[in-house]
Amino acid sequence: MQLLFKALSLSYENANVEWREKVYLSTESCANLSRRIQEVLDLEEVLVLSTCNRTEVYYVSDEDVADKIITLLLNEKGIFSVEEWFPRFLRFDAHTDALAHLFEVSMGLRSQVIGDLQISNQVKKAYSMAAELKLAGPIMHRLLHTIFHANKRVQQETAYRDGAASVSYAAAQLAKDLVAMISEPSILVIGMGEMGEDVARNLADGKFAKVVLMNRSPEKAKTLAAELGVETLPFESLSEVAQQFTAIVSAVSTEEPILTSKMLSNTKQFEQHFMIDLSLPRSIDPSVEELSGVLMYSIDEIQAKTDETLKKRLKAADRVREIIAEEMAGFGNWSMELSISPTIQKLKEALEQIRKDELARYLKNANDEESKLLEKATTGMMNKIMKLPVLQLKAACKRGEQETLIGLLNDLFDLEKEKTTTKA
Numbered sequence: 349m350q351l352l353f354k355a356l357s358l359s360y361e362n363a364n365v366e367w368r369e370k371v372y373l374s375t376e377s378c379a380n381l382s383r384r385i386q387e388v389l390d391l392e393e394v395l396v397l398s399t400c401n402r403t404e405v406y407y408v409s410d411e412d413v414a415d416k417i418i419t420l421l422l423n424e425k426g427i428f429s430v431e432e433w434f435p436r437f438l439r440f441d442a443h444t445d446a447l448a449h450l451f452e453v454s455m456g457l458r459s460q461v462i463g464d465l466q467i468s469n470q471v472k473k474a475y476s477m478a479a480e481l482k483l484a485g486p487i488m489h490r491l492l493h494t495i496f497h498a499n500k501r502v503q504q505e506t507a508y509r510d511g512a513a514s515v516s517y518a519a520a521q522l523a524k525d526l527v528a529m530i531s532e533p534s535i536l537v538i539g540m541g542e543m544g545e546d547v548a549r550n551l552a553d554g555k556f557a558k559v560v561l562m563n564r565s566p567e568k569a570k571t572l573a574a575e576l577g578v579e580t581l582p583f584e585s586l587s588e589v590a591q592q593f594t595a596i597v598s599a600v601s602t603e604e605p606i607l608t609s610k611m612l613s614n615t616k617q618f619e620q621h622f623m624i625d626l627s628l629p630r631s632i633d634p635s636v637e638e639l640s641g642v643l644m645y646s647i648d649e650i651q652a653k654t655d656e657t658l659k660k661r662l663k664a665a666d667r668v669r670e671i672i673a674e675e676m677a678g679f680g681n682w683s684m685e686l687s688i689s690p691t692i693q694k695l696k697e698a699l700e701q702i703r704k705d706e707l708a709r710y711l712k713n714a715n716d717e718e719s720k721l722l723e724k725a726t727t728g729m730m731n732k733i734m735k736l737p738v739l740q741l742k743a744a745c746k747r748g749e750q751e752t753l754i755g756l757l758n759d760l761f762d763l764e765k766e767k768t769t770t771k772a
Contacts, residue, residue, distance in 0.1 A: 352410045353487065355440040355449050356417060359402035360460055362438055371425055373398035378474070381405075381424045382481050388420060389413050393485045395492075397453075397474040399467065401460060406450055408487050414439050447491070447679070451672045454495045455502060461514045463661040468499055490682060498675040505671065508664040511657030515647065516546030516599075518654050519624050522645065523595045524555045526622045532557035533594040538586070538606070540568045543626055544599035552576040560593070562586065564600075587611045591621070599626040605633040612636055626650065692738055694763040699730050 358371055373381060378396040385394050385407070393408040405417050418437055422430045440446035449458070454471045456464040475492045478484040484492070502508050511518075527533035535556045537548045540563040551559050559578040562585075563569035569580045581589060590596065590611040600606060607623070615621060623644040625632040630646065637644040703726050711719050 353406070353408055353443050353446045353491070354414070355404060355406045355446040356414055357402060357404040357438040357440070357449065358436055359404070359438075359458070361458065363436055367436060368401070368403065370427065371398075371403045371421060372400070373403060373421075373424065375477070377424055379477060379481065381421055382478065382483055384420050384424065385417060386481075386483060389416055392483065393478075393488045394483045395474050395478045395488060397471060399470050402453070402458075404453070406446065406488075408485070412441070414441070444676075444680075447676055448672070450491070451495060451498065451676060454499065455508075455668055455672065457665065457668065462658065462665065463508050463513055465509060471495070487683070491679060494675050494679045498671055501671050501675075502668050506664040506667050507660050508668050510660060511653070513654055513657045513661060514546070515626060515650050515654055516543050517550050518650050518657075519597055519626055519645075520547050520550035522650065522653075523551065523597060523622065523624060526643075527556070527594050530594055530620065534558035534560070534592070535595040535597065536560045536562060536581075536589070536593040538562045538583075538596065538598040538631070539600035539627070540565075540572060541599060541601070544597075545572060547597050547599060547626070548572060548576060548578070552578060556594075591615050594620070595622040595624065596632070597624045597626065598631045600631040602627065602631045603629060605631055607632045607636065609633055609635045609639055612639055612642060615639060615641055624650070691758070691763065692734075692741065695737060696734060698763060699733060703727070703730050 358368065360368065373396065378398055382394050382396050385391055385405070389409070391407050391409055391413070395406040397404045397406070403421070405421065407413075407417070414437070415434055418433060419430050422428070422433055427433070440449050450471075452458045454468055456462060456467050459467055471492075475484060475488070478488060523535055527535075533556050535551060535558070537544055537551065537559070540548070540561065544563075548559070548561055559576070561569040561573050561578060561580045562583050563580075564583050566580065566582060573580045586606060590607060591614055596607065598607060612621065619641050621642045623632050623636055623642060625644065626647050628647055632644065634644070636642050707722060707726060711722065714722065
């Protein structure tokens with residue numbers, strides 16, 4: 349049995365945001381697509397992963413069904429003119445290439461921000477869905493748990509996951525650190541562009557007593573606030589409410605500062621306020637730092653932290669790839685042993701039939717005690733006979749010579765005539 353793990357990918361590496369957003373799948377759509385692939389193509393192991401940066405399908409098949417899967421994916425999104433999409437997907441048809449791709453995606457080596465931790469959690473969720481839908485068979489289960497083990501090793505053995513490598517994540521983490529000793533801190537995030545939205549998502553973990561979103565276009569802020577379970581305020585109210593917040597993160601495109609020292613001039617004595625300006629040009633007037641109790645960080649200071657982290661991660665990436673190679677080798681050994689299991693099962697059944705046929709000749713004249721003794725002796729004998737071929741097959745797997753030995757066993761015991769087949 350040859351294992352054929354394959355993958356299809358449309359990601360930021362080969363498609364811009366306009367193309368990616370057309371095929372982005374919600375959790376419900378991922379489930380729907382998985383079911384359709386199972387129903388239409390009769391595949392038993394399927395994992396669908398969809399994030400803002402990539403939509404991918406991993407599956408086990410001995411046939412070329414890539415175009416059919418792409419068609420089912422597009423149909424799920426209401427797209428029925430599909431030919432122009434076929435060349436846009438990267439195809440990993442070789443078993444090892446598909447495995448390596450999923451390992452690298454899961455470790456964040458293929459992320460826009462190298463080492464992105466979020467993708468690891470997204471892969472786990474995709475696997476959980478596949479398991480719930482009963483589309484994670486022996487191969488997918490073993491593979492994903494091997495990947496999780498590799499991830500754990502990366503965490504423990506390298507500096508790859510240390511620090512914040514994206515500006516938005518670093519800004520959110522800095523805000524949490526700054527208010528760590530403050531009772532019931534509050535934070536205002538201004539601007540719901542990509543960076544502001546990422547900051548808001550990284551803040552919605554309960555560290556702040558109150559998180560408030562503000563945007564020139566209120567609908568975008570309201571939609572995200574509803575998703576995250578936080579509050580919104582009108583953009584026009586900034587001057588009235590600014591001094592109420594322990595921390596403010598501004599990620600607004602503007603020619604002039606929207607937050608000035610005048611808006612914070614009535615700050616109470618001994619009260620601390622933290623300003624994080626992620627805008628360029630700056631959206632928070634630098635003069636606010638002259639106010640008592642106000643501390644401000646610019647995007648350059650945040651970027652310096654992330655640049656240092658990225659250098660560490662890039663330095664650790666080679667060791668991450670070594671860990672991936674080691675874990676893939678272990679999975680490869682298991683895969684090859686799985687591929688010989690049908691032959692082992694057939695050989696066992698052939699020897700068992702011989703044992704039963706021979707026993708039947710002698711048990712006619714045997715009493716119960718003699719029958720039990722013969723049953724025990726011949727079963728033990730068969731198990732010992734089986735041991736050597738199994739060990740030799742496993743050794744042949746490691747040498748890549750299992751097909752030769754499988755052929756020899758088939759010829760010696762005429763295993764191909766056996767009716768029993770084992771589905772891995």
